Every structure is written in structure tokens, then in C-alpha cells.
Amino acid sequence: MKDRIASEKDGAAHGAARTRPLILIVDDERDIADMLKGYFELSGYLVAVAYDGDAAIQAARRNPDLILLDVNMPGRDGFEVCRTIRESVTCPIIFLTARVEDADMIDGFASGGDDYVTKPFSLQVLGARVAAQLARERRRTTSPLVRMNDEISIDFGRMQVFVNGNPVSLPRKEYEICALLAKHPTQVFDRGMIYERVWQGDGDSSVVTEHIRRLRKVLQEAGADPACIRTVWGVGYSWGS
Numbered sequence: 001m002k003d004r005i006a007s008e009k010d011g012a013a014h015g016a017a018r019t020r021p022l023i024l025i026v027d028d029e030r031d032i033a034d035m036l037k038g039y040f041e042l043s044g045y046l047v048a049v050a051y052d053g054d055a056a057i058q059a060a061r062r063n064p065d066l067i068l069l070d071v072n073m074p075g076r077d078g079f080e081v082c083r084t085i086r087e088s089v090t091c092p093i094i095f096l097t098a099r100v101e102d103a104d105m106i107d108g109f110a111s112g113g114d115d116y117v118t119k120p121f122s123l124q125v126l127g128a129r130v131a132a133q134l135a136r137e138r139r140r141t142t143s144p145l146v147r148m149n150d151e152i153s154i155d156f157g158r159m160q161v162f163v164n165g166n167p168v169s170l171p172r173k174e175y176e177i178c179a180l181l182a183k184h185p186t187q188v189f190d191r192g193m194i195y196e197r198v199w200q201g202d203g204d205s206s207v208v209t210e211h212i213r214r215l216r217k218v219l220q221e222a223g224a225d226p227a228c229i230r231t232v233w234g235v236g237y238s239w240g241s
Contacts, residue, residue, distance in 0.1 A: 021134055022045070022047070022062065022065050022066075023047050023048070023065065023066050024049075024059050024060065024062070025040070025047060025050070026059075026067065026078070026081065028073045030051060032070075033051060034049070036126075039127070043127060048062060052076070053075050053080065053081045056076075056081050056085070057076075060085040063089070063091070064089075066091055066093075066130055066133055067089070067091060068126075068130070069082060070097070071095050071097035071098075071108065072097060086112035086171065087171060090159055090175075092114045092134070092136070092137060093115075094114060094115045094117055094129060095108050095117070097119065098118065110207055112171070114133060114200065145157075146182075148228070152182075152219070152228060156179060156183075161219075163222040164223050170215070171214075177208070177215055181239040186238075189236050190235060190236035191236060193236065194236070212229060212237060216229050228240045
């Protein structure tokens, strides 16, 4: 395992306070992984590298601030790795891939990815994508706890929903849908708008319906009124009163 994971010692175990963002790079092509490691270290980041899916799952326990994840790996591919770690890792995940088909992009977003960069890529463009995703995460961490109604409160900084004061475990996409609707309580979003905001791209917006169903189910099981996510028939969804 030590041969499969190369990392810079950051003096903090498993995601404790860090002075610099930690990027996890996952790619079975060692020359690419090592090139990216050098580039991001020179750019001021802490970097961990995993060369296969199993090592990536192990390395993700360090709670990186962002993951660059190759799709086409032997054994566990990037989509499977993403699905495995997404329940416990909320950081942005950017796929690195030579695949450009819409179906592959949909699979990637459905598995929990946040962005795509196709190979070959410019290091400067990739660096800008990484910086943008990290800046977005920092903006989230400055948001306060907000009481949405008598039952539901949201800590936008920790990306945590509470029902009657108790934390509710939500996968990233369900949380982001909940947060999007809650932040704009007077606005109705159609599926395409939700997909564009949450998945940040074009694709099959029909997946939104299933995520809404799951979100309502979890909130109801936690003791909230599922009508807090309101269906506006023929239009879309909004935050209920």
C-alpha cells in the first residue's frame, strides 16, 4: 500500500486543521499523477497521490479538500471510486478523462462528481478549475446556521441539515438541492435549472426527480414535513412554507 500512495506529510491526520488545501490526485498513469503532483505542489498545495482505486479509497480518509480522479483505471474505475467515497467525502471531485460522450458525463455526475476535465488538458486550465472549486467551498464555509422553518435548520458552512435539532445525513447532491431551494424560497426551479446549478453542466435532468424523492424520504424519516420540498405541477420545485 505504501508503494501505491505517495503523499506529502502535512502534520495533520485525517483532515485536521491544515494551513494549505490538500488535493488528492488519483491516476494509474504514474507519469501523469507525478506531473500533477509537482505542478500543484509548486502552486502551494499539499498533495497526496493514489495510483489505483483501492488506494484512493484509503487516501480519501484523510479528508482532502479536493480530489482529481481519473475515470479510466483498471479494477475500480473512477465512477465506482466516486460512488464509494461520496457518502463520507463532501469535497469537490473533478474527473480526469478521455471520455467525451454525454452518457459518460451523466454517469460521472450521477456518481457524485462535480466537474470534468478531458485529456489532454492544460495545466493552467486545470489549476483554474481547481481554484474555482476550492473558492466555492470556502464561500460555503462562511455561511451561518439558518432556521428555515419550525423543523429544519441548515448550517451552510458545514453543509449540514438539522431536523428538530438533530443532524440529518444527506448525500452531497441531495444536500445541494435542499440548500439551493432553501436559499431561494420564493423561486420555482425546473429540473433543468436544478441540474445546471447542482451538477454544473448540461445533461439528463431526469435524475433530479429521483434525488428529490430521496431527499423528501430522508427528511420525512427524520421528522420533517416532506412538503418542505414543494412540487409545482408542470413547472418544477420550490421550498415549501
